[in-house]
Amino acid sequence: MYLVQTFKQVGRKLVAHPIQAAKTAESAMATAERLAPTRAGVIAFSQEVDVETDTYDEPRVLLRLGNLPPGLME
Structure with a gap:
């Protein structure tokens, strides 16, 4: 699974927008x-999911911006 998480700056806090899914690492x-020019920060990451056991591996960061x-x- 490939995901993109964006954040907006609200005062001193970073607030997360809903996570967006992507089909490939390149697409993420x-x-x-x-999205980076219009957001305070963006992270693209991948995560392996076992649907049978509903377990998630540690996420692997693809790109960090902002x-x-x-x-x-980390």
Whole structure:
């Protein structure tokens, strides 16, 4: 699964927008790059999901742009 999370600046806080899904890593990174100029921060990442057991592996960061919450996927 490939995902893009964007954030907006509200005062001193970064507030997350809804996560957007992408079909490929390239598509997730392209979406992140397209959204970056209008957002405080953007992160594109992938995550393996086992639907049978409903378990999620650790996310793998594909791209970070702008300001992101401290410790986000480090």
